[in-house]
Amino acid sequence: MAGGMYEALLHLFAIRQKKNEQTTLAFIVALIGLGLVFSSFHLIRQFSHWFRRRHGRSMMPYYLVAIPRTIRKWSLRRVVGVPSLGHASVVTIYFVVNVVCLFVNMDRKGLGTTTNIASRSGWLATANLLFVIFFALKNTPLAFLTTWSYERLNCLHRVCGYGALVHTIIHAACYSYYFTNTGQASILLRTSDIMGIVAGGSWVLLVLAAIFIRPWWYELFYYLHVILWVVSLITLGLHRPDLSSKVAIGTVVAGAMWGMDRLIRLVRMVFYTVNNSATLTPLSNGGTRVTLAKPPVGGIPGKHTFLWIPQIRLFQTHPFTIASAEPLEFVIASRDGFTGALHKYAVANPGVRLRASIEGPYGTLPDASAFETVVLIAGGSGASFIFGLAQALLRTKATSHVVTQKVVFVWIVKHNSQLEWFSDHFITLRSDPRFSVQVYVTRSSPPPPPLPSLHSGTTLQNEDEEKKGPRGFAGDDYERRQHLHAASSDSSIDLEKSSPPSDGESTLGADADPSIDEKNVLIEYQRPDIPGLIREVVGEVAAQESILIAGCGPGKLMDVMRETTADCIRWDGPSIELHCEKYGW
Structure with a gap:
């Protein structure tokens, strides 16, 4: 029985x-x-997209x-x-x-x-x-x-x-x-059930760490994440x-x-350790330029790699956007943890070369050269991404398959001292007639107008021109201070996907006037009308053409770009592609 x-x-x-x-x-x-x-x-x-470019939209x-x-x-x-x-x-x-x-x-x-x-x-x-x-x-x-x-x-x-x-x-x-x-x-x-309890408890701790520790202290979260995952995997197998x-x-x-x-990832890291080094250069406003001796295969501006500098953190790698591929450069905004330690070391030892390696590259990028119109928008340290896309457009300018006719480049920063990091790059953009460059400073006051006798190369728009300013950049109210500046070199830059240091942090040369003020790039001291800008540019694109809208920055900026782009999509309008990158990993 x-x-x-x-x-x-x-x-x-x-x-x-x-x-x-x-x-x-x-x-x-x-x-x-x-x-x-x-x-x-x-x-x-x-x-x-391929069919439209090859046969035309009417087909x-x-x-x-x-x-x-x-x-x-x-x-x-x-x-x-x-x-x-x-x-x-x-x-x-x-x-x-x-x-x-x-x-x-x-x-x-x-x-x-x-x-x-x-x-x-x-x-x-x-x-x-x-x-x-x-x-x-x-x-x-x-x-x-x-x-x-x-x-x-x-x-x-x-x-x-x-x-x-x-x-x-x-x-x-x-x-x-x-x-x-x-x-x-x-x-x-029973032993098997105790192992299951340990595995389940590890998963609970993993989720709690992701919710509460990750926003507060990412490095601690990362260590906990890996350790708890390994523990849960082993105990789940024993369960x-x-x-x-x-x-x-x-x-x-x-x-x-x-x-x-x-x-x-380990094989890549070991491979790029051979004959590789990183040169550290301190920048104003808490920035650090890192130049690698050995670039990765497929490393192009706009993609990102994981950087390993054992002298700074032996058991950590951190993702940074590639700002320039020849040579491979990153420009990193300092905060707490690795980036803060990196900047302090660069300030104490400017020009020092350290053993380093990278792992990657990662990221999917749109082919900007396949669109007739390109809009690039960045907030703060997100500029490294759109500068990378801009570099790609500049490199392919002479090739026959490039169809890009217009590029609108918009960068929004809190303080004008941040502009110095990218000042050497602007002249490359301004040398290409397809580029319309616009920079917005939202928290700093404009410097006093320079005297013509002291700065003969700098000009100011007259009052009538100010009032007529472009709707896409200024809205209907264009009565504000503007300064013409213009750029230099192709030195590229990246900021870690994080905000620049707070006003209270000690930075190198943060109070100095940014060198970009000597250039020919329009700087406006106000918040931009991003929805108006996108709608105006899209409205100027013919129905049979295509437009790429790409951006990188804080979540709110990306939300505005998403909503506005969605509003602009019509079946009888131009083909619109949206690519958004957001701070954080």
């Missing part, structure tokens, strides 16, 4: 195992299918224009908690699939509902773990299939992490409730070590993906 009951119970467990395997596989296939849909949408848009089928643009017009809209409505749609579908898979295809006649849900949630937690790791890979295949590289996938990485944690909590709560109510609480003290259960296969695959990605 007892033997028959045991065999019947094993049969029920086998049925549940099979249904869990089927549902988990369906969950994975559904999410992969969702990714393929978005990849297909991207490829269709790329084909549309394109209506649906190839209207349908993608209608989708993009709404998908670019801002939604609280995620970058856009497109992201929100993906997240919503993701959670719906999770909820459906938690309850469908379940045998409710044999084993109890509580244990069935507990078992299913454990499987789904492991399945979600696979996507958590996949979206965290630096060397992700999605960078080739979509416009999203790893930093743009970080939102999905976190969402899947939340999903895995929810399933883990359901798994632990249901089993704890069941075994406690049936007088079998001692089962939870279900039997490969025949197939749950362990998910653990092995997740660990293999993460390990392979780390190995690739």
Whole structure:
């Protein structure tokens, strides 16, 4: 009798195992299918751009224009908690699939509902773990299939992490409730179950660290992130070590993906350590120029690499945008941690050469030369990104396939002392007649007008010209101080994706007049009308042409760019491409 009951119970467990395997596989296939849909949408848009450039817009089928643009017009809209409505749609579908898979295809006649849900949630937690790791890979295949590289996938990485944690909590709560109510609480003290508790606890701490520690102290968060992940992976494997259960296969695959990605990064790092060094040059306003002796393959301005300088931080690498490729240069704004220590060392040892290496490059960049009109907008240290795109346009100027006719370059800073970092680069932009350069200083007061006898090369617009100022840059009220300046050299720059130092920080030469005041670039001491600028430029582009709107800066600036660009997308208007980079990683 007892033997028959045991065999019947094993049969029920086998049925549940099979249904869990089927549902988990369906969950994975559904999410992969969702990714393929978005990849297909991207490829269709790329084909549309190619077809338009090759055959003209009039030859394109209506649906190839209207349908993608209608989708993009709404998908670019801002939604609280995620970058856009497109992201929100993906997240919503993701959670719906999770909820459906938690309850469908379940045998409710044999084993109890509580244990069935507990078992299913454990499987789904492991399945979600696979996507958590996949979206965290630096060397992700999605960078080739979509416009999203790893930093743009970080939102999905976190969402899947939340999903895995929810399933883990359901798994632990249901089993704890069941075994406690049936007088079998001692089962939870088995070694395998203790390992599961440790794994689940590590995931809880991971999420709490991401929410509370990451914004406050990123370096501490990073160490905790890696340590807790390794602990959770090992203990999860010990929780279900039997490969025949197939749950362990998910653990092995997740660990293999993460390990392979780390190995690739380590090999790159070691390779670029050979005969490589970094030269540090202190800059005003807390900046540091870092010049590398050995550039990475494929390292172009606008992309970013992870920089390793063991003299500053032995066990840390940090991402910085490439500002110039020949030689490879970064310009880094100092804050706390690594960037602050780097600047202090550069001030104490100007021109010093230190052993260094890099790992990368990463990032997906639009081909700016494929658009008739390009709008580049940056806030603060985001200028390093748009200077990189501008350099790409300047390098391809002489080639036959370049169609770019107009480039609007806008940079917004808080203090005019920040302009000195990029002063040597402006003359390169001004030497190209396609570029319209506009700089805005939002917190500093304009310097007094120079006397003609002292600065004969500097001019001021007269009062009538001031009142007639361009609507796109100034709005209707153009009565303000303006100064003409103009630029120099092609020395490129990057600021770490962070804000410049606060007013109270000690900086080198922060009170000095920026050298850009000697140049021929228009500087306006006010906040720009970004929506007006974008609408005016788009309105001047012919329907058969295309326009790229690219920017990098704080979240609010990127939100304004997204909303305004979405408003400008029309099926009978020009083709509009938007590319936004935001501070933080």
